[in-house]
Amino acid sequence: MLWSKNSMKEKKPEEKEKTRISQSLDENIELLDAQMGIKKNFDVLTRQLVIGGKNVTLLFVDGLTNDQIVTLVLQNLTRLDHADMVPDSIKKLFRGSLGYTEVEEVEYLEDIVTKVLSGPLAILVDGSSKALIMDARIYPIRSPEEPDLERVVRGSRDGFVETLVFNTALIRRRIRDPKLRMEYFQVGIRSKSDVIVCYIEDIANPDLVDSIKEKIEYIKIDGIPMGEKSVEELISPGSFWNPFPKVRYTERPDVAAMHLLEGHVLVLVDTSPSVIITPATYFHHLQHAEEYRQNPTVGVYLRWVRFLGVAASLFLLPLWFLFASSPGLLPPQLSYIGISQPSEIPLIIQFILAEISIDMIRLATIHTPSALATSTGIIAALLIGELATRVGLFAQEVILYTAIVAIGTFLTPSIEIANANRLVRLFLLIVTALFRAPGFIFGVAGILVFLALNKSFGIPYLWPLAPFNLKALASIVVRMPVPVRNTRPSILKPIDRDRQVLAAPARKPSGGGKNK
Template sequence: MAPAAIEDKTSLSKDLKVNQDLLDEKLAFDKNFDLVRREMEIGGKKVLMVFVDAFANADLMVEILQKLTALDRQDLSVDAFKKLFYQHINYVEVDQTEYLEDLIEKMLSGPLVLLVDGIDHGIILDVRTYPARSPQEPDLEKVVRGSRDGFTETLVFNTALIRRRIRDPKLRMEYIQAGNRSKTDIVISYIEDVANEDLVQTIREKISSINIDGLPMAEKAVEELILPGSYWNPLPRVRYTERPDVAAIHLLEGHVLVMVDTSPSIMIAPVTYFHHLQHAEEYRQSPSIGIYLRWIRFIGVAASIILTPLWLLAVLQPQILPNWLSFIGPDKVGKVPIFLQFLIAEIAVDMVRMATIHTPTALATAVGIIAALLIGDMAVGVGLFNAEVIMYTAAVVVGNYLTPSYELSLVNRLFRLFLLVMVGLFKLPGMIIGLALIMALLVFSKSFGIPYFWPVIPFNAKALLNILIRKPVPTSNIRPKIVHPRDSDRQGVPVPARKVGKEQGKNGNSNPKDKNDKQK
């Protein structure tokens, strides 16, 4: 820590009463019912315990205090701090601090703080426990086959889910705090000998330089703060996932994860447009099935962007159609112009989607039925809407739901609306200009310095083939070059697997007797 930063901090006093007055001034115990202070005597010395009620694990506190309260005066007569810290506190997660600000910051994060009269250091015991839910399969990334665990709002749980899948000593979990008031916990995760060092340093510096009072919106606020200068670009330059297996495979490819406490969504950086089209289900099936699923998804996503603008163009400018497609277009337009019908239908779909999100689960199905029958069917029945408009709008909505990335599905919806407006105003030239502008946005956007539309632009045939074709795992031995990994080979030197036979138990532990026999 810089000397200037240390000079701004208040050193703890050896006088317990002075420290207690400083804490009273800073924390206002009389106005915070959940901040608890407990005065007691240990080994003939006055002791003050301070902790947040909801975070303290009572069982751990009782076990620690049973040991401390049994101490005699002579146990702490000489070198009280060293004896207390290194001998008498029978707990693993213990730290110390000599500054008041560090002590308060730690205490408000959950640990218990112990101050002893005659000692100018505070002892910090991490006996916290968080209100947390169990890991469950995320709603947005479900699979037919695969794990059913997902990230939660508790940071230590999320790191454990990744550690369970990658037991590499080179896996790093760097801890950073951001937010002048919120002191939000953030973890940068990467594999040291795989991830690009410059990329890791860039993300580390950007997070460390965050200067804002708080991060209540967690990962989204962090994203906007570390990707400045392009707030109005709708393209998602990081990928969010709630699946530990998805996060683990990106770590192995050389990406960097950013985890923010209180959020179950993990940021993956850097990413391209095609990273948002990958789904775990493709890798839970055989390669041939995976290829089929991937192409169905690609077709659906492409249709969700251009299907309705193309049909509208065919209706407004039917002379561009060949004779064998002359059947395209409505026999009766309806009382509302086709262009306005599409705009109204798009807005209505978004209204129904938002209403379903805010509707209690028991009533969500009823909202969908009302939208489909009472609004859609009745609008066609009275002649306000054309039936084909409803059909094509429903088709593109299905394509939106095929998009694995929720953020990208919203962007595709904006692209579709933009193309509808361009076609409605300028017909064929509008369609061409609209597609060109969308392509320009994809080409000139970047995610932490890497081209967003790679491997199309700049073109990389081998990488593009890997995107179009789901390769078998044994042949997927090269990490993506676009992230500039330090180690591009995923296979490396093969390590013989341990044999599992009768001599090993359920947990894979060998029988010691058999080991001795082999040595003989």
């Protein structure tokens, strides 16, 4: 159930009273030094100037301010005379002399601290009870490259980066709708991290939007150094024992734009190249951009291959273990399924060791320099695959089926759902080893019930399978052509359900005949 509009407002603590800017420049600098440690920090700098007979101080963080822009602006300011600075210096600078686009007035010292530590530059004038904030910041940034986890054969090669304003620009480039909204929040009492809630106003469900915004506003923590993952855990509590992700991550702007047009809400966090998509069902994690970059028939085939791989990663090992340990369950035609050369180690121990070995290889490859990653994989494959079977540590079939399952795990588009499926597979292996066929059956049933009871921001996690929706389920099983996908998912309760505007039939001419 979606949170009501006013469900959290009563719990929010009272805001601390702010300190107004004094007309004494020295007093302001002294108070700012007490809060920011200007004299103790080598990278928090001040620059004293005399502009039009007025003492002016610039306050900024070295490395976050674009020196070229500031230099050009100061060249204009140094030409001002006394008449250009009186009677109201801040107002005259703001409205006429400060030739820069992103400038705002502030009245409180706390606003100066927050803004300056975020990167903008503060301009304080002696005798003025306000200050100017000039957003001439510049952050270290890498080029928008294609994300490794969501590569496509044909399609755009840009991806989100760690700088928030670049990510919002990538979305706006694809959706030039005046109803697209990017609402700004700051999260973290100490970190003051920038967070954006993105949605299309006349499509997204207002209750869903309000629920997410209120949860973000209510976050009271010192900082979110882990970026989007910290935000996810703070706005979707109760997921500690639940391995299944309640949101979807993407690093592709086209995928983010597609979900916006369906009625989803995005959460963007500064310093994070991944965007949170809310809400997200289990089947959202099984879709990939490659399916929509190919012919619909090819897209259907790719989707079915992916579904088959995900199903194998979940059920192949428990099923084979069940049939290998209980041969009587197999018909005579499948009697060859089993172990050709038994090992001294119990079968369930072999599978658990094989699973741990695969994860050790995966983690070692991640933490190994790129030049050595291939060599690490080859060495691990030889040691675990070849030598382990020769010495009798693993049966050959265990290596074969574990390799197939590993491929199915890597076929899963979402690394979060792949990790959850890995834990489910281990759970099914253990209950099958303990209780054989009843354990497997009740284990699968228990997982399905658990998923059916889950919700992501009020949306059933197994929709459209539970609750059942035939039309929506068909669009998941089959990659529909674009002209057929003319409605948005009903479970999101979008304001505008139609995706395509049907053209009015052409009218016949009222008069006829040629001119005589």
